[in-house]
Amino acid sequence: DAGVIQSPRHEVTEMGQEVTLRCKPISGHDYLFWYRQTMMRGLELLIYFNNNVPIDDSGMPEDRFSAKMPNASFSTLKIQPSEPRDSAVYFCASSFSTLGNTIYFGEGSWLTVV
């Protein structure tokens, strides 16, 4: 079975450029999460969606970050303009809505902003 698929796996970009990270959740899952992981701040929840609707975006750092989920099988996280402090691993995860169901993570997108 296909897991959560993220792209790109690695991206190096220059400060000021737009970055778009993509995620395809597991088919049938109705929750989708975007996390960011850094050494300093650990794993932070940025935003999550339920049935394609954003539920909580309180973790989005600032207006430079935006996320969309136009349909049940695709989500994007966009950073514009990017800054060096955005360098991190960005994880997408998905699950069914029932509490006991496992939340599955993608392999992460490793972003470096120089």
Added chain:
Amino acid sequence: AQKITQTQPGMFVQEKEAVTLDCTYDTSDPSYGLFWYKQPSSGEMIFLIYQGSYDQQNATEGRYSLNFQKARKSANLVISASQLGDSAMYFCAMRTDYGGATNKLIFGTGTLLAVQP
């Protein structure tokens, strides 16, 4: 407020020994789930084990077991017969269910486990 606390930044264990990784949590929601994930050096997040707040028995999955003490709000992970491949970062996480709406998954800071031969 919901919170997960992992007080052990790093631990060592000898191969074939058992090890316990500590996790305490705080929530006012009566319905919640506790998860443990493993993150090896390659970076992926691997689900290990789940415990529901209403589960009567401690969860077990192969060499992993969860020592759930609800009154103490602790959910420690026990790894039996440690293997070299168990060397990784381990995260405790919690998800709550408030009013029928399943909430977000929040993580602790992690424990780095090193298994020594």
